[in-house]
Amino acid sequence: MEQKVTGSNVLASYPDYGDAQRLVDRMSDDGFPVESVRIVGEGVRTVEQVTGRMTRGRAAAAGAVSGAWFGVLIGLLFGLFTAGAGWLWLLLISLVIGAFWGAVFGFVAHWSTRGRRDFSSVMTLQAQRYEVHVDQAQAARAARYVL
Structure with missing residues (x-):
C-alpha cells in the first residue's frame, strides 16, 4: 500500500540509503533548510545475516x-x-x-x-528504496538538486 507523506513532495528515489544521504548532505552544505527534508524508507523488510554456527x-x-x-x-x-x-x-x-x-x-x-x-545471526531492517521528501513550500527550490 503506497502512502504519501502529508504536505510533502518526493524529490528523489534511490535504491541505496547512502545515495539519499548524500543528496541531503549536499543540500545541507549548500545552505538549504534541511529541516523540511525527510528520508523515507519504502518496502521495509528484515534481513538476518547468519554469522556462524552456535x-x-x-x-x-x-x-x-x-x-x-x-x-x-x-x-x-x-x-x-x-x-x-x-x-x-x-x-x-x-x-x-x-x-x-x-x-x-x-x-x-x-x-x-x-x-x-544452531546458528548465531544479526537482524537488520532494510528498505527496498529510499525516497527523499521535501515540504511543498520548499519543493521548487529543492528541485534544482536532482537535475
Whole structure:
C-alpha cells in the first residue's frame, strides 16, 4: 500500500540509503533548510545475516562474556560503598561470579532449544528504496538538486 507523506513532495528515489544521504548532505552544505527534508524508507523488510554456527560451548562463552559485564556493573555499584582496596577484590569476585552464571545460563538456554536454532545471526531492517521528501513550500527550490 503506497502512502504519501502529508504536505510533502518526493524529490528523489534511490535504491541505496547512502545515495539519499548524500543528496541531503549536499543540500545541507549548500545552505538549504534541511529541516523540511525527510528520508523515507519504502518496502521495509528484515534481513538476518547468519554469522556462524552456535554450539553449546560458544553459547556458554557468549553467556560468560555478558555475565562478566553484568558482574562488573554489580561490582562497581557495590564498590561505591566499600572503603579501601576492598573494592578491587569485590569487582574481581563479581566479575568471576557473573561470568560463571552467565556461562551456565548461556549453556542451558542453548541446550534447551534441542538443536532448533544452531546458528548465531544479526537482524537488520532494510528498505527496498529510499525516497527523499521535501515540504511543498520548499519543493521548487529543492528541485534544482536532482537535475
